[in-house]
Amino acid sequence: MYITGARFPGRYVQAPGLISRLGAQAETLGKHALVILDRNLADVLRGPLEEGVKPLSAVISVHGGECSEQEITRNVEEGRAKGVDMIIGVGGGKALDTAKSVAFRLGGLPCVIVPTIAASDAPCSALAVVYKESDHSVDYDYFLPRNPDLVLVDTQIIAQAPSRFLAAGIGDALATWYEAESSRIADAPNCWGTHGSALAFEIARFCRDTIVEYGAEALRECDAGEAGPAFERVVEANILLSGAGFESGGVAGAHAIHHGLCELPDVHHHLHGEKVAIGVLATLLIHGNRDEYEKVRDYCLSVRLPTRLSDIGIVEVSDEKLQAVAQRACRPGEIMENEPITVTPDMVVAALRQLA
Ligand SMILES: [Zn+2]
Structure with a gap:
């Protein structure tokens, strides 16, 4: 059924x-x-x-x-x-x-x-x-x-709390729409085995629109230790919209690459959402979606998210490291299979090279 x-x-x-x-x-x-x-x-x-x-x-x-x-x-x-x-x-x-x-x-x-x-x-x-x-x-x-x-x-x-935590949450929330959209196009199930409903995808879209509109201002409010109007909106997006969006809509490439990155001790001092943001950028490059990649990269810079591998601790980039990331990201049965195209380890390595 x-x-x-x-x-x-x-x-x-x-x-x-x-x-x-x-x-x-x-x-x-x-x-x-x-x-x-x-x-x-x-x-x-x-x-x-x-x-x-x-x-x-x-x-x-x-x-x-x-x-x-x-x-x-x-x-x-x-x-x-x-x-x-x-x-x-x-x-x-x-x-x-x-x-x-x-x-x-x-x-x-x-x-x-x-x-x-x-x-x-x-x-x-x-x-x-x-x-x-x-x-x-x-x-x-x-x-x-x-x-x-x-x-x-x-x-x-x-x-x-330090603004860096809020920025990382924005990184996790940034992945929500892209991964739900991939899951929708691929007709892939979410992590509890059903397919996202129409509402699930609307939540994911609303999550993205909210962080895009309010992200930078929310960080400035957080710097001042103030729960201002933009901050309130982004906290709701990071916690509620992103949470319901990923659980209902599904996860895919960005988190698969996150899991791969975690294979490297280099990244251990970086936050989940910071690595996920790199996963979003790499996935857009895998899809050859250069325009969207540039848009998202500029957005990441505006909300203090990493855009290069060196930003998450991978200073020395080697084939061995990138292969380790790619093999884990593309492990059979992994969420990378929720992407609408077949993603091979070589495609992941090539995308990560562009972020070196
Ligand atoms: Zn996450």
């Missing part, structure tokens, strides 16, 4: 200072929460969280740093011992992915996600990436049956 569809978090709310209403927003979901708090923010946010989570009762667990099997198990045990009926994740991607996984392992408890940066579109998704504690490489992708029940975005907190 040919099924089309779209998936979303249960509820999405956004405002400056919203953490003060966390408990009021979440009280329809439970009464006794385990709050998994990013360790980098433990000092700053503990006070506002303890206040904001009322009238819920809450146990705060400071996250260990990695979303790993050990960290998930530790929090599952803590949640079980304390008899909680809800999980709240507060922080960056790893703390949030841990919260999603713990909620699922505890029998599908309601899950509330409070992102403190807008650096990727992960907060709204039903996906967690689990890493190994040993070498911090990817252990497995954890596809969960349900999206978070509530995503609460306090834009005042996000505006305090």
Whole structure:
């Protein structure tokens, strides 16, 4: 059967200072929460969280740093011992992915996600990436049956984070429309096996239009630590529109090349969305779409995104490195197959050479 569809978090709310209403927003979901708090923010946010989570009762667990099997198990045990009926994740991607996984392992408890940066579109998704504690490489992708029940975005907190995170989120959001469009033309399924509905593609388009119109201004507002009007629009695009857009519309070449780039230790200090932006540019070159490539490259420069391999740490470009990227990007069964043309490793290498 040919099924089309779209998936979303249960509820999405956004405002400056919203953490003060966390408990009021979440009280329809439970009464006794385990709050998994990013360790980098433990000092700053503990006070506002303890206040904001009322009238819920809450146990705060400071996250260990990695979303790993050990960290998930530790929090599952803590949640079980304390008899909680809800999980709240507060922080960056790893703390949030841990919260999603713990909620699922505890029998599908309601899950509330409070992102403190807008650096990727992960907060709204039903996906967690689990890493190994040993070498911090990817252990497995954890596809969960349900999206978070509530995503609460306090834009005042996000505006305090370095602008680089917002720019990276724009990079991830930039890929959403191109990948959904490739998936639509190729008639490829999304990551939960259905085909994007008409709404899925409209979300992706709206995501692109929003970051194009407001991206540069949002970064200036973020520099000033202000959750201004452009900032509000871009945060919604980075987190909600990009999240629903990629999960519903599908992923393709840009993320395939991202996965390939991650094979190189050179890029490890660069953010997900920064590598994805390079993936978008490379995919446009693979398609021979020079005009669109130049347009997107200029846009990337205007929103502080990388446009050359050296910008993401690949200073010495060798055939060996580019082959490693290309082989991983084109691995059989990979999302590169969602592109409407057959992409070979040689095509990836040739495109990346142009970005050297
Ligand atoms: Zn992404």
